[in-house]
Amino acid sequence: MRSQRGSRSVPERRRADLWRRRSPTSCRSTSATAASSATASIAISTSIASLRDGSRQVIAGLQTRYADATGIKSLKVRHNNVLGYFVEVTASQRRAR
Numbered sequence: 001m002r003s004q005r006g007s008r009s010v011p012e013r014r015r016a017d018l019w020r021r022r023s024p025t026s027c028r029s030t031s032a033t034a035a036s037s038a039t040a041s042i043a044i045s046t047s048i049a050s051l052r053d054g055s056r057q058v059i060a061g062l063q064t065r066y067a068d069a070t071g072i073k074s075l076k077v078r079h080n081n082v083l084g085y086f087v088e089v090t091a092s093q094r095r096a097r
Contacts, residue, residue: 040059075088075089076088
């Protein structure tokens with residue numbers, strides 16, 4: 001959809017205005033800035049990986065503890081996007097303890 005006052009649409013004019021009003025420091029890209037952002041990216045991905053691995057160990061520990069407490073060796077702690085975390089037991093182990 002084009003506006004009546006020119007050849008540019010409203011979103012194109014807004015983008016052009018933002019481009020003109022940007023601060024000069026926001027466009028600077030020095031090798032030092034690129035290097036520091038790469039270092040930060042590596043540090044963040046490393047910390048995320050360690051959190052992921054740590055949470056997997058916690059879930060594995062819970063599974064072991066629940067299996068030992070109930071005596072059900074086939075007990076599993078699972079996750080899906082609908083239920084979240086849940087405890088899975090085979091049909092043969094369903095009786096109440």
